[in-house]
Amino acid sequence: MKQFTSYLIHDFAGFNGSTTQNSPCLFSSILDVHSFNGTSRWCDLYKRYQGQFPVAVVWSISNSSCEEAKLNRTTYACRSRNSYRLQPYRGYTCSCNDAYEGNPYIEDGCNAKGATRIRNILMIISGSVGGSVLVCTAILALWRILEKRNLQNRKKKFYRKNLDLLRKEQSSTDEIVTERMKIYELDELEKATNYFDKTRVVGGGGHGKVYKGILSDQRVVAIKMPKITNESELRQFVNEVFLLSQTNHRNVVKLMGCCLQTEVPLLVFEFISGGTLSDHLRNHEQFSPLSFEDRLRIAYEVARALSYIYSEASITIFHRDVKSSNILLDERNTAKLADFGASRAVTCDKNSITTIVQGTYGYLDPEYHQTGRLTNKSDVYSFGVILAELLTGKLVVPYEKDNDEVRNIVMDFIASLTDNSLLEILDPLVLKEAKEEILQKIARLIERCLKLYGNERPTMKDVEEELKAMRAKKPNVDPNSLEGTASIDTRLDHGVNSLEGTASIHTCFEIEANSLGGTASFHTCFDIEANSLEETALIDSSM
Template identity: 30%
Template sequence: MQRQRRPRASHQHRSGPFLLVLFLSAVVAADDAAPAGTPAIVDTVCAATQAADPEAFDVSFVTTLEMIYQNVTRWSFGAAGSGEGNDTVFGLGQCMGYLSPTDCQLCYAQSRVKLPHCLPADGGRIYLDGCFLRYGADNFTAAATDASDTAVCSNATAAASAPPVVGTGFAAAAAALVRNVTAAAPAAKDYYYAASASGRAPPAYAAAQCWRSLNASACATCVASARDRLLRNCLPAAPEGYGLNAGCVVRYSTRPFYLPASAGGGGGSSARRIAVIVVASVLSAMAVMGIAFIWTRMRSRSRDDLLRADMGDDGSSGEMIRAIAASQLSFKYQELRAATDEFSQTNKLGQGGYGSVYRGVLADGREVAVKRLFFNTRQWAEQFFNEVKLVSQVQHKNLVKLLGCSVEGPESLLVYEYLCNTSLDHYLFDAFKKNALDWERRFEIVLGTAEGLSYLHSASEVRIIHRDIKASNVLLDDRFRPKIADFGLARNFMDDQSHLSTGLAGTFGYMAPEYIVHGQLTEKADIYSYGVLVLEIVTGRKSHNSVASSAEGLSLMALIWRHYTAGTLTELLDPNLREQCSEEDALRVFHVGLLCAQASPNLRPPMWKVVEMLSGRDHKAVALPRPTQPPFINVKGSSGKSDSSGGSASNSDKSPFSLNQLSVSGVQAR
């Protein structure tokens, strides 16, 4: 393997407040920039050989990482395999035992975004400050050591000034700790053990962690190898070191890295929690105190000072605020606060990725929906301004109408037309409410959403990719007609651009495989999301996280493909619709959904063609092309236990994982 060294981020925890009002943001963060508080990359290794068929390999890669994600979010560990022949991809993800579930999700998310940089190499691994992720063409999950094992010695310290004096006393204490933790880890719960020696300056801390796919003897071999490499290469000179092996990590430091932030004195853990779970505690006391403090400071400053503070290097954010304040889009904060009855819970319609939505009645009697962005960072500033700019430029019967916004109060607010039936997911996935969605209404939602996307992709003045098409972002008016909403992640690009290279954003389960792997965004990503949505509409089942809830142990896409190949698709039609439509009509909608959700973006039809397939003259008489397999298929449940090392099962087997196989044909991934 070829080792790609990346500069390590400083372990110095940032202490700036995270509860910032939106228009006090300085420069809008770049799409691919990592937010503050994300785990640092310790080391990345990419294989020297490439996949025989990179495009088919990509499909298996995405599927494997999705399968691992399902288990990492539950048990902090996951292993999986998918594909067949040369396209097989195995993967393993593990969080260190000291990470909380929330920090584990953030760490895995970061590794999942960075590891595809190794592609089209047929293997790669990434070590982050708290987790590990690896993929490869061979089943490596039982490997304790290999030729890519290494040690990383660092001078990072918890102090902002000079590093601590590392003398023989610290070196002896750290060496003893490393020996202790590596001796104890193979017999410890989940193969994790940590200890400290704090009776000196600087104190010493150490931890050892084996992956749960190993047995106890393999773990002992792994940590012994990592221990010897650390003692040989990093001590006594370096104040911090990592022993990075195929099956384990051993680490020592002058910092209490394995302790919670409150115990260790750092603020990074709380920052990461805010970054990954924005809506976890909207009404918490910390939020109220932070916003009250900032609001008090804001009131003492003039409007000109605020505008100057908001401007970045190019002044774009400040100019946007001035333009909004001077336009007809501007609403007074107090007016919207009164309209929503002080943002009362009785008026709350729902909650999205970075804000809550409330029903309001303006002084003139108009009903509106007010999106309230309570927590704000520079990244969300971009989403706010992006939504204002893009939505104000497009008008279509199947797009929600932006009435205006407020940027003058302690929070930033977006004002939309009010749609009394809220969003599609409130009906589609509710056993009682879905009765309101008969076949005629569902078909109108399928067609109307297609028409709205077709307008965005090819008919509006600006070419727009939505990036987050899903049931919760399709709103319904009083006649259940659909309107696409939430343009915070949308992007526009010129006609002569083939794609945009962006950071990963959207909702897993709806995101196209080529976008997940390469970050290359085209309108084909929206078409894939639309295909998944169509299949949810006709089946009445959720696609995302459907494995755990499926009686068959398959994802929705896998189940649909199995029935499609068997000629029994109508068995998956929502039972509420059985007597409401012809078999021909139902199969055509299924077929369109499968065409849009194909793994190859080149095979997905453009949205104008989708509209034609559904509503054009003599559309029922026109034969549709045969779809190829979607990328997420035959993903089986992971409740079974497995000792992949071939040895006896240890106590680590309490957290199950699976090496499930996935049959994926050689379809195009991009």
């Protein structure tokens, strides 16, 4: 209804009021019945509501009575089971039963009081949670996008910084380094190590960790992750990348590549599974004791590696941290010189440089320690300590004797030569297997390597040649006078430098035959050096 019209009749039967025709109380209005109190005066109502009266509409369904409507279930409006009928005027309306609330005109619309409220609350909570989840999902997706972008930016930043450091080390362009090794993506190394899982750690110490990794082509590698605390250590690590990129020798651990996308480069090496020389000399629970023949061969291989980095590599390298824990052994106990972080490169015409003293106590050249002058004889001293370790099996670190005197392996070894008590400090296995003649030669070589002054020590090339000659002689005696026997020892040693196009091969055959008629022994060695660029070869054979 949009409007209504009412008529006021002033004179009608039974009206005795004194109100005049102009009285403000003469009005009519549609009014909510509950708003009208029979005792109220019309003028009071007008003032109370300021001429705006509350109106309520009373409605009903059809004109049928409740009984009539209930007969037709199709049109019957009270659908909910918990509803009933009201018949205020004409027709009827529906309402929920006591203790129920809701909508009686729909199926199951009337629910127990409180359930609807809880349901509404749950709906509100669900809606809020759903909205929150959507918001959180959107924020998380945005965060991931930003994090991925930041990660890519950090990778680019680290790559440029590390490449600049490499350029400074080699005073050239990046092509020299990148041509000689592979540059790995960080993602590939993360997958290879199961994101650097702690169960993949196979070595390391205070300067970092070494992880075992399996590349996508199934090659097993060792990935070195440094623990860098200052700029100096960072430069050492970059220095190792540069130096190892210049080497290629069977007795120097092979650098397969590096990753420059981290704050400090990750180095990828060939995986050496046999542990360190130090492990083999002392951890006899995990490793079998090395025979004297193996020890002599390992000494020769380390000497070859040191001789190579001095004179045959692309640049001259002073290792500066030669020790038994930096010599790795593969599954055949072949020696691999490792850890070039402290090494220094020098020009070919220099035999020494002045630098901050660095190395491992016990192996450190005393002349270098006193003067800071690193020479091509400094590593010779450290190698002499390793030779003493191989013969004695003793620790290099100092120890106290009964009279509180501090001693170390070098002091004990030199003293044993002075008072002719060498046999007392040797490893029992060495004493059992080695000829005394060979032991005396090695002992004198060690004595020369451990001279206090570098100019009194032999060169690394001289050491290599002496050990090679010792290996040419059978290191032990295997008498058998009753039966004819023959023993053959064949070993093939390779040294290849792909950068200079050179190769050297050394092979020795040792044959000893015993029979009733006499004994004969034969030894033959072949040294082959080839230069593929000049197409020349030199073969030296001796019998």
